Amino acid sequence: MTTAAATKTEGDPLRYLPHHDFYSDDKLRRILSSIRTFAMVGASTHWKRPSYYAMKYLTNKGYRVIPVNPARAGDEILGEKVYGSISDVPYQLDMVDIFRSSDEALEITKEVIANKDEKGIRILWMQLTVRNDEAAELAEAAGLEVVMDRCPKIEFGRLSGELSWCGINSRIISNKSLRPPR
Secondary structure, three states: OEOOEEEOOOOOEEEOOHHHOOOOHHHHHHHHHHOOEEEEEOOOOOOOOHHHHHHHHHHHOOOEEEEEOHHHOOOEEOOEEOEOOHHHOOOOOOEEEEOOOHHHHHHHHHHHHHHHHHHOOOEEEEOOOOOOHHHHHHHHHOOOEEEOOOOHHHHHHHHHOHHHHOOOOOOOOOOOOOOOOO
16 A cells, blocks of 8 residues: 555555645645646536636636537637637647546546647646546646646635735634624
8 A cells, every 4th residue: 555545445446645635825826827828627608607707717817718618619708719628629728627526537637638748738727626536646647737626716816815805814804703892
């Protein structure tokens, strides 16, 4: 047994990569400052969906976000054409952001690995609640840097200090009970 993997009782590998439990602010800041164009797999055309809002926010921060959604291929989201797969994207990509379920992340990762050299992909990012250690292990073995269970929109806002503009981490908003003024 290695530190990177545990084993199920029946012998099927159960991967757990403890180095993905925490990411330093320096690492996240370095990644977010080094990328310009990335694909968002699972981008939605519906403005109420988190992927739409994240794409809009990141686009407004200067990133080019290329939407990938097989069910919406050919449509447009925020002025960008939607592609059916990573291999269909005609642009160089610094990163791929997986906005799909943890179960789907493995197949998406395999497609990212197959296209990483042609597209210039260096980073595989999995959104909040998306964690697939097997996919991360494959991606790292292929030379990709991996982030799991994090949102680039949230991390950008947190690291740039924007979240404190609306009261978070500024002691203006608190989970503690308020005392009535005296």
